[in-house]
Amino acid sequence: MTDAETVAIEEKSYSQGQLVRRRFFRHKGAIVAMVVLAVVVLVAFTSIGIGPIPGWWDKNPFSQYEKIGTGAPTWAHPFGQDTIGKDYFALVMLGTQKSIIIALGVGLISTLIGTVIGAFAGYYRGWVESALMRLTDLLIVIPLLVLAAVLGKIASPWGIWGLTLMLGLVTWTGLARLVRGEVLSLRERDFVVAATAVGTGARRIIFKHVLPNAVGTIIVSATLAISAAILLETSLSFLGFGVQPPDTSLGRLISDYQTAFTTRPWLFWWPGLMILAIALSVNFIGDGLRDAFDPRQNRTKA
């Protein structure tokens, strides 16, 4: 009987990861978004350099330069200059760097916390679930912006890292609920029962058997968490609770120059455009990933 069975094997085979990658690269929007994001990140980090490493842009964000006209964009200052003559391109790049670091950090921290809490609540059920989920509910009922503002203020002495940590600590709730739901259904699957019957411990089941099967949900939510974090940081900084000077970020820049909106609109538009570009492309990537991980949603292309 095996001759009939082996027929299917001779065709080219794909692992699950390969299938996901294949579907992802067919999503045009996601690919464009990836390119845009890559360009933004590359330019932001190479132009003015990071820390002691110098970049290719000959001006820095802290020095005042001789003002050309009103400070509108010129070849010497492509993004224009601010009120006192600082190079706005360098400033926006610095802000972009900080915003991206915060967003990625928040995404990472909130995904980690959310996944672990959701997985433990979903797998153990009982009092563990009650305790963890009530904690989640508690965090959800407090307005996020207020909580983040208070915690951000407390963490302000540690600069943007403190802010990142605090934002990560308050934004994991949505993911925790998603992961819990996913784990609740996965734990009833036969392969988990089979693993239990072999004598596999709870921790190994959670991290080796259950979570890898929930990775689709987790990755998709992580990307969306990143774009949400950018917006949250921007709002906080705009309100004055986020990044504190001398640090800067995209939201901080908008807040600093909000009075100049009518007289020097470029001071408002450039950081706004960067926020839009980053948030949009991250969202598009998340969309592409979701389609790639869940082929059932695919519209048939006949």
Added chain:
Amino acid sequence: MTSLDITSSSDVVTPGDAVLSFTDLEVTFGTEFGDVHAVKGVSLEVHPGEVVALVGESGSGKSVTSTTALGLLPGNARVSGTVRVGDKVVGDLDQAGLRKMRGNDIAMVFQEPMTALNPVLTIGDQLTEALQLHGIAYGSQAMARAAELLRMVGIPEPERRLKQYPHELSGGQRQRVVIAMAISCDPKVIVADEPTTALDVTVQADILDLLRSLKDKLDTGILLITHNMGVVADMADRVAVMLKGDLVETGTAEQVLTDPQHEYTRRLLGAVPHLGAGAGQSDVAAAEHAGTRSPALVLDNLVIEYHRLGRRPFRAVDDVSFTVDQGEIVGLVGESGSGKSTIGKCALGLIPAVAGGVNILGEDFAALNRKQLKALRRRIGVVFQDPAASINPRFPVGEAVAEPLVVHQVGDQKSRQKRVMELLDAVELPRSFYNRYPHELSGGQRQRVSIARALTLEPELLVADEPTSALDVSVQASVLELFTSLQQQFGFACLFVSHDLAVIDMLAHKVVVLQNGRIVEQGDRDTVLRNPREDYTKRLLAAAPVPDPLEQKQRRDDRHRLLAELGDEVVELRVGD
């Protein structure tokens, strides 16, 4: 591949024109990985009052063929050739025409009655829907007609049933409702897609009786899609065998089943486990081990209950005692809901017992601490029903088989790999499968992986929960053969849970028959299956169909006689009373 028509011209029965006919039907699906040619030129006719069985393994295109008749294929399918329902050509109809045709001219009976019925609508709502849509009856008239339909398919108290929801009915009753829906608009032909696969064997026999009386009394044509040769023998007038989208053989049921011409049909028939012909397991093997060590599994007045919120607990297993000796295969048979899987889970230590003792390999399950439990689990293996669900889809085959070794920290990377290779050899899979993922394998191959994983730690007790019921017949045969030879090679004791008496007959030493959580009968295979003492066992045995039309007819008559003796009536369509 050419179609081999062995119907001799004199035998052709053509009572009137065909109600359903396929001519040179071809179906192609456009997928992500290029086109899949699912049906390659099928020609087939169904006449009034005739049952044509379409037989083949999963993926042979039999369901696709029947779906074209209703015009229900998904959007990525391309169809060529003609499909006629009565005098209508399906390909020429627009959406409105198709809707009018479905129900009126052709109706469908689905495999799984629970999903074919809408759980949030009452039976009455669903039955009257078709009547009202097709303008046959409205309002209270439709309700009266619905009640009549239910009475026709043999559901007692139809007026009360109309107000109930699908979950309040048993599986067999649900399938009767689906059949009532199918005949509500008096269609010329009914497509029955595996109508009894999801049902218990006694219920299956009832539903088949009902379908048979349907074609006799209403003169409806039935296209029966099934993989069960016993059902074919019981029902079909003519048989068409499909292989990979091709029709390889057609003929009358008697011709195809008793004198198959095509090599594939012969293989298919040869693979069907035949109740009463089971001599696969030599009784010597069990005797050798018996008495030397403590028994592998002792259940002592076992009681298992499921707790339900707000209601008293449900007693799934009630006062069950039996023993599995070393090196012995004990078959646990029963219909769905009899508690057989629950007992299997309990023997794995996954469900606690409320009362009674579970003694595995000389150790009392309840008295063990976590460490001892883990050590004991090393000595127990498990094989589940659905190999697609029981292997972690993220693990390649090699890792899945090696997992028990990793969990119990046996050996190092190299010795584990060696062990996995040995096991792949043992279950007759190529070693190159080491790095393949489960979804790349066929159902039979996956089940082999699952068996290999169960044997990784050389268990002394193996719990097999319906290990072959999700597989095709021919694949089932090879897996069972493998299972038997592995058992003789490794000498493990085995608790084999199954609803299929023929499978149990093939390999069990002892048989335990369960009904509603209680043991009805237990003993040696020959005693229980050849000379059953209890009515329930007799009923079970009588309901299992065999793949031979003449013998099956004999068995059917015997069964009807037995039912009459036991005071039950034979199910049939009641028209005009």
